[in-house]
Amino acid sequence: MKEEFKIAWRNLWRNRRRTIITSASVFFAVFFAVIMRSYQLGTYDHMINNLIESFTGYIQVQHVKYQDNPLIDNSFDYNDSLASAISEIDKVVSVTPHLESFTLASSGTQTKGAAVIAIDPVMERNFSDPESKLVKYRITDEAVTRLKHAGAIPDNVLEKVKKNLGRSFSSSARLELELGLADEDNENCMPEILKCTEVSNGFLTANDEGILVSDRLASYLKVAIGDSVILMGQGYHGVSATGIFPVRGIIKIPSPEIDNKLIMMTIPAAQKFYDAEGKITSLVVNLTGKSDRVLKTVKAKINILLPDNNTVAKTWYELNPILYQQIQGDSQSGQAMLGLLYFIIFFGIFGTVLMMVSERKREFGVLVAIGMQKKKLKRIVTIEMIFLGAIGLVCGLLASIPLILYFYFYPIVLKGDLANMMEDWGWDAIMPTAWFGPYFYWQAVIVAFMVVLATLYPLRKIGKMKEIEALKG
Amino acid sequence: MKVLELKNVNKIYNSDEVKVHAVNDVTLDFAEAEFAAIVGPSGSGKTTLLNLIGGLDMPTSGEIIITGTNLSKLKSSQLIDFRLNNIGFVFQSYNLIPVLTAKENVEFIMTLQKWPQKERDERTFELLNAVGLGDRIDSRPSKLSGGQQQRVAVARALASRPKFVLADEPTANLDSKAATTLLEIMEKLNHEEKITFIFSTHDPRVVKMAHRVITLEDGKVVSDVKLE
Ligand SMILES: Nc1ncnc2c1ncn2[C@@H]1O[C@H](COP(=O)(O)OP(=O)(O)O)[C@@H](O)[C@H]1O
DSSP: OHHHHHHHHHHHTTTHHHHHHHHHHHHHHHHHHHHHHHHHHHHHHHHHHHHIIIIIOSEEEEETTTTTSOOGGGOEEOOHHHHHHHHTSTTEEEEEEEEEEEEEEEETTEEEEEEEEEEOTTGGGGTTOGGGGBOOEEOOHHHHHHHHHHOOOOHHHHHHHHHTTTOEESSHHHHHHHHOOOHHHHHHHHHHHHHHHBOOOOOOOTTOOOEEEEHHHHHHHTOOTTOEEEEEEEOGGGOEEEEEEEEEEEEOOSSHHHHTTEEEEEHHHHHHHHTOTTEESEEEEEESOOSHHHHHHHHHHHHHHOSSTTEEEEEHHHHOHHHHHHHHHHHHHHHHHHHHHHHHHHHHHHHHHHHHHHHTHHHHHHHHHTTOOHHHHHHHHHHHHHHHHHHHHHHHHHHHHHHHHHHHHSOEEOOHHHHHHHHHTTOOSEEOOOOSOHHHHHHHHHHHHHHHHHHHHHHHHHHHOOHHHHHTO | OEEEEEEEEEEEEEETTEEEEEEEEEEEEEETTOEEEEEOOTTSSHHHHHHHHTTSSOOSEEEEEETTEEGGGSOHHHHHHHHHHHEEEEBTTBOOOTTSOHHHHHHHHHHHTTOOHHHHHHHHHHHHHHTTOTTOTTOOGGGSOHHHHHHHHHHHHHTTOOSEEEEESTTTTSOHHHHHHHHHHHHHHHHHHOOEEEEEOOOHHHHHHOSEEEEEETTEEEEEEEOO
């Protein structure tokens, strides 16, 4: 075998340029495919995390009619033992009751439709954890002025801060990420920036009668902590629901779509407001795994536990068909593009093989004439082909690793028009990469498959070769 | 002792309705340590005959027996092993393995035969010195002249002490000085190693050095002369 590896390796470098070009094309295909897939999957994951892990959950138990007709009328009685039975199911992390509905929210002259999510402030910690989303830093005119007076802040840093005027952040990490300062500036200025932009905030107590308002909605309504918001909606069995609620806190939701319209209150307060004693609209179930198989199994197990035909379990993609289709469509078009890329690369490899075989026909004849078994010759050619594919593959994978790691921990924050476009779509303008997963290993499978396919040709040629014909050249 | 016997060997090509009787009822035998030239005009069947002897092609009829083994009784993979262990080849256009050095080319057949490294090394140095290339052992074929490459090819053909060496027009691509040198080396090795050489040629100077001259015409042996 050693001899065969030696000959194969040297053969590979006989036509240095051709080998380099072929390897480079495999390299770029693999590199590009990995990076592109990683971004796609990472962005989907990010969207799913934002929307699903914070709002819909992976599975919800709802009234059968609720999804088509999300009214308080289509709610059901909260049942503690059902919730705890569901939480016993394998892979279930948390089961959280929600009472969700739409209302009009107004303050002063401003009025806007809002989505109310009523929660149990304690239980909700296990799910969307709204406490972690409370606005902690806000870049206001006053904050910028304060920062200017603090001195020692270079102009370019001030500029970057000003560019984010009006934005608020629920963590210093997110603020850091969006400012995107150079390492040195970051270290020197961040403490001061955090100090100047810090805002105080509050949260809901267990039976609180107040509300949390999402950041964009709060700025639209022009309300701050301590102000009141009037909510008007339709309660249980058509009663009209009206109430005035003090704002306890402002929360920042990464998804702009939701940030524009969210109000949170406690379940008791909402039940009172809607006149829906003991009712909830959904049990939100969160899971450890997100594969289709896990979703389906857990969903089936929950459906068995449900007491009657009025309630049903639905998966996140049944609950968010549009998002799901967007992701599927985007993913498929990405894969089609990669398919085309690999298709082209395959012909590159195949071309190399064709040339190699025609150039070396006589040499193959000589080797068999002087006594090399065809089996051995085939082995040499196969090893050569494996080298040819493996060089590009391994380098491509290796080169993509640092990029994936870097952008996993420091995702790209889109700015300007692109960011606005993403936000108009209702997506957070952040593009992280996905952690290494099957998409990474699949590139190896694809390249291996292409190499095998391309290798069949020389193997067949060698198998059918007649020594004297080959010797004639 | 006979190393090679041909009994009523015929080779007929049927191409495009034209029947070519390339080798016509040839009966020959070769003993150990012969130094034989096959001569004849172009198209007389020299290459076809050598290919048949070398087991690269099968006769239409007749038998080729090498130290007791009838070639037509062998399956194709057995035939490859048989060539490996019994026949040395020298080709007109050298046909060394371009990615291997002179030493590795000479070693190649011994490697296929799984000789131990030490014996391979000894044999390789012995042969490369004998062909006058002791100082070029690590050169790749592209760095050697045609004459030098053909000398490496002769060393390769002899490496595993085959029953005989076949050389189809080994000097065709060489100038006359290199051709003479090659023949001198072949003759010396034929003498030292007691291995039969059978080569085709139409170069009179080469013919002059042969110990036996077999003349073909239209596929038939028209004369077979032993010179001493
Ligand atoms: N594969 C083949 N198909 C048909 N005819 C062939 C083939 N090989 C050789 N011949 C014919 O056989 C005859 C002998 O050819 P060859 O052995 O090459 O002669 P030489 O080597 O003496 O020039 C020639 O007439 C040649 O055209």
